[in-house]
Amino acid sequence: MTAETPLAKVPVEAANDSRANVLELDRICLAFGDKQVLKGVDLDVKEGEVVVLIGASGSGKTSLLRCINLLNTPNSGSINIDGEFIFNVDAEGSRRPAISQSEVNRIRSKTGMVFQQFNLFPHKTAIQNVMEGPVIVRGESKAEARKEALRLLELMGLGEHGEKYPRQLSGGQQQRVAIARAMAMHPKVMLFDEPTSALDPELVGEVMNAMVDLAKSGMTMVIVTHELGFAFEVADRVVFLDQGTVAEQGAPEEVLLHPKHPRLKSFVGRFHESADLLRPFLEARIQEEATEA
Amino acid sequence: MFDFSVITSNAGLLWDGLLMTLYFTVITIAAGLVIGLVIGLIQLSTFRPLVLIGQIYVEFFRNIPLLVALLWIYYAFPIFANLNITKFWAGFIGLSCYVGSFYAEILRAGVQSIDPGQTDAATAIGMSYSQRMRRIILPQAFRKMIPPLAGQSIIQMKNTTLLSMITVPDLLYQASYISSFTYRPMEIYTAVGVIFLILLVPLTMLSRRLEKVGGKI
Ligand SMILES: Nc1ncnc2c1ncn2[C@@H]1O[C@H](COP(=O)(O)OP(=O)(O)O)[C@@H](O)[C@H]1O
Ligand SMILES: [Mg+2]
Numbered sequence: 266m267t268a269e270t271p272l273a274k275v276p277v278e279a280a281n282d283s284r285a286n287v288l289e290l291d292r293i294c295l296a297f298g299d300k301q302v303l304k305g306v307d308l309d310v311k312e313g314e315v316v317v318l319i320g321a322s323g324s325g326k327t328s329l330l331r332c333i334n335l336l337n338t339p340n341s342g343s344i345n346i347d348g349e350f351i352f353n354v355d356a357e358g359s360r361r362p363a364i365s366q367s368e369v370n371r372i373r374s375k376t377g378m379v380f381q382q383f384n385l386f387p388h389k390t391a392i393q394n395v396m397e398g399p400v401i402v403r404g405e406s407k408a409e410a411r412k413e414a415l416r417l418l419e420l421m422g423l424g425e426h427g428e429k430y431p432r433q434l435s436g437g438q439q440q441r442v443a444i445a446r447a448m449a450m451h452p453k454v455m456l457f458d459e460p461t462s463a464l465d466p467e468l469v470g471e472v473m474n475a476m477v478d479l480a481k482s483g484m485t486m487v488i489v490t491h492e493l494g495f496a497f498e499v500a501d502r503v504v505f506l507d508q509g510t511v512a513e514q515g516a517p518e519e520v521l522l523h524p525k526h527p528r529l530k531s532f533v534g535r536f537h538e539s540a541d542l543l544r545p546f547l548e549a550r551i552q553e554e555a556t557e558a
Numbered sequence: 559m560f561d562f563s564v565i566t567s568n569a570g571l572l573w574d575g576l577l578m579t580l581y582f583t584v585i586t587i588a589a590g591l592v593i594g595l596v597i598g599l600i601q602l603s604t605f606r607p608l609v610l611i612g613q614i615y616v617e618f619f620r621n622i623p624l625l626v627a628l629l630w631i632y633y634a635f636p637i638f639a640n641l642n643i644t645k646f647w648a649g650f651i652g653l654s655c656y657v658g659s660f661y662a663e664i665l666r667a668g669v670q671s672i673d674p675g676q677t678d679a680a681t682a683i684g685m686s687y688s689q690r691m692r693r694i695i696l697p698q699a700f701r702k703m704i705p706p707l708a709g710q711s712i713i714q715m716k717n718t719t720l721l722s723m724i725t726v727p728d729l730l731y732q733a734s735y736i737s738s739f740t741y742r743p744m745e746i747y748t749a750v751g752v753i754f755l756i757l758l759v760p761l762t763m764l765s766r767r768l769e770k771v772g773g774k775i
Contacts, residue, residue, distance in 0.1 A: 336678055367686065374684025384679035388697050398683035401693055443679075450683055 284311040286345075287454050287485045293332055293342035294356075295325075302328045303339065304509040310454065310487060315480045317496040317517070318489045320506035321532060326489040329506065330458050333487070334373040346375050347453040374402055377447025381459040383439045385431040391418060391442045392427035398450045410449075417445040421475050437468030441475050448479075455479065457488040493533065497521055505529045564742040565749050575732030576753060582649060582728065583715040589654035590714070594661025599691075601666045612662065619659035625720050628652040632724040649721045657714045664706045668699035708765035712758055729753065 288310035295303040302325045310316050318326050331337040333344060335351060343353040350364065351372040364372075385394050395414035399405040405413075418427050421441040431439050440460055447455060457476070461469045473495055480486060480499050490496060496503055496517055503520040505513040513526045524530045565572070601612035619627070632648035643651075672695055680690040722731035733750045737743040 331678075334682055336681060370684050370686050373682065376682070378679075378682040380675060380679065382673075382675050384673070384675035386676065386679070386694055386698075388701075397693065398685075401689055402684040446679075446683065 284313060285348075286310065287312050287314075287347055288333065288487070289343075289345040290329075290333070291343045291345075292356075293329065293339050293344070295328055295332060295337060295339045302509055303332065305342070306506075306509070306511055308504065308511065310485060313483045313485055314501045315484075315486045315488065315499055317500040317503050318487060318506055319491070319493070319496065319503060319532065321528070324506045325509045326506055327458055330378075330456050330487065330489055333454075333456055334376045334378055335369055336378075346372055349375075370402075374398070374450050375453045376456055377450055377452035377454075378456045379440070379443050379447055379458065379460045381463050383431070383436070383443045383463070385439055385443055385446070387431050390428050390430055391423065391434065391445075394431070394442055395445045395449045398446065402450070414445070414449060417448050418442070420478075421445050422471070435468060436464045437471045440464065440472045444472075444475055444479070454485040454487060457486065457490070459489050459491065461490065461492060493521060505532070560748075561742060561745055564736070564740050564745045568736045568740070568746075571732045571736055572729065572749065572753075575727060575729035578721075578727055578732075579715070579718050579729040582653065582718045582721060582726070583711075586650060586653035586657060586718070587711050587714055589650070590657035590661050593654060593658025594665055597658060597662035598665030598669070601662060602669055616659045616662050619656050620663070624652070624656050624717055625723060627656060628720055628724050645724050645726050648724055649726045653714070653718065653721070656717070657710065660710045661707065664703050664710065665699070668703040668706075669695055671702060672698050704771075705765055705769035708761070708768055712761055712765065715758065716754065 286309045288308070290306060290308040293303050293306040293308075294301070306325075306329055308316075308329075318329065320326050328337055332339050332352075333346075335344075339352060339354070341354050341356045344351050349372050351369055352364070353362075385391075386397065389397065392411065392414045395417055396407065396410040399410040399413065400407055415424070415427060418424055421444060423438060423441055423445070426434060426438060426442075431442070434442065444455075444460075460476070461472050464472065469492070473492065476486070476488070476495075477499055488496075488500075498517075500517045502514060503517045504511055505520060505524075505526065507513075507526065507528055513520060513524065513529050520529070521533050524533050597612050597615050600608045601616070603609060628649065631652045632643065632645060635648075636643050676694055676698065677690060680694040685693065718728055719730040721728045722734065725731065727735075729750055733746045737746045740746070
């Protein structure tokens with residue numbers, strides 16, 4: 266597969282485009298005990314941009330993603346979401362200014378997160394999972410939230426499954442409910458942590474298709490994934506995280522086909538294998554594009 | 559040989575004792591649940607001094623024999639604190655605090671058995687600590703907690719017999735009183751045993767069933 270693969274994708278904007286940053290991470294440092302996991306990560310994400318985060322296992326991808334909504338609290342750095350600081354602590358450890366817990370909760374709901382293990386609420390039906398945030402956090406009426414939840418579930422191809430409990434759904438269906446649940450808060454940016462790596466291979470495609478649709482609809486996304494074929498087709502930018510720092514980043518063609526960093530080179534060695542595995546999925550999309558056109 | 563008339567002619571006293579036993583079982587379980595909820599949540603907080611207070615409470619009551627606690631509260635505490643305490647209050651406080659420490663442990667273990675991913679997911683959609691607890695964590699934890707709660711409550715009913723040692727007229731106290739003037743301990747204590755079995759065997763079987771149901775969520 267080459268860069269000329271005739272797939273529609275979100276156009277890569279010029280580097281100096283005028284879209285606002287939805288996400289600004291500045292010198293994020295995070296340690297667990299003595300172990301420095303993130304060593305000053307900078308990352309800006311523009312509105313509508315799809316950023317794919319790659320890196321070896323243990324390089325800090327999950328940690329970085331969890332810092333964005335403060336599931337992990339960094340030791341220092343700043344995080345600005347849609348113009349508001351959710352975290353701002355300089356290297357000396359002084360907070361400027363203090364941000365209250367309720368502010369943190371409010372700002373963090375401007376991000377939506379999708380987890381590797383889905384983490385659906387098992388005691389609630391699919392539709393109740395999706396309604397939970399709007400009703401409890403945003404105080405929407407149940408009728409209103411239900412209508413929106415149904416719309417989102419239908420968007421995810423789960424219109425008939427709203428009344429089912431998570432245990433009655435396949436992994437791929439559960440993950441799509443999880444995407445709908447995150448989308449229900451109308452987030453400014455969606456965060457995905459290896460959303461397909463807990464799935465049986467035959468269920469990967471359905472979740473990826475849902476994510477492709479999301480990207481096409483203009484959603485801002487930060488995605489951790491090992492599916493490099495997906496990264497190649499959907500990402501505006503690929504960021505390679507290595508030992509807690511951004512080691513290389515750029516357009517997918519650049520990073521995945523012409524890597525410079527030695528460890529990135531060996532990492533993308535798996536790329537062609539991965540692309541082969543994804544061929545059926547990609548071909549299905551090509552056909553879809555063709556019938557649409 | 560077995561003289562049932564001893565039981566029938568003193569049925570009124572046994573009945574009074576049984577009501578006292580049931581009364582203490584119910585009120586100390588209710589108070590214990592409140593204590594257990596408070597102490598359990600304290601132990602689950604992230605504020606170290608609070609956690610420590612909760613741990614001290616739990617270890618204190620779990621490691622002191624209940625009988626010693628009851629005797630101490632009734633006979634020794636009034637002298638230290640220079641106040642009067644009725645046997646009913648002593649029994650109520652002792653039994654409630656005691657079972658509360660076990661309930662607290664059940665709550666703590668139940669909450670900690672919930673996948674941390676649930677807290678992550680609830681937090682990520684912007685829920686506050688209390689919203690997470692109320693809506694996501696406790697409802698799941700309670701289902702797992704029902705069997706151990708039922709088991710501990712059954713033990714609690716049996717433990718109320720210790721009230722007789724501080725002269726609260728419970729079922730066992732009435733039995734020893736009846737046998738003191740009828741000289742028929744065999745019939746009386748057999749009757750007490752049978753009454754407990756009749757009350758508790760069905761409850762134990764129910765809690766077994768709950769265990770099966772609670773296991774599969
Ligand atoms: N809660 C934690 N406590 C201690 N160490 C952790 C914790 N979470 C992650 N780590 C460590 O941080 C490093 C980065 O982990 P992670 O962010 O999960 O990497 P990735 O997602 O890229 O595989 C690993 O070495 C991991 O062991
Ligand atoms: Mg990870």
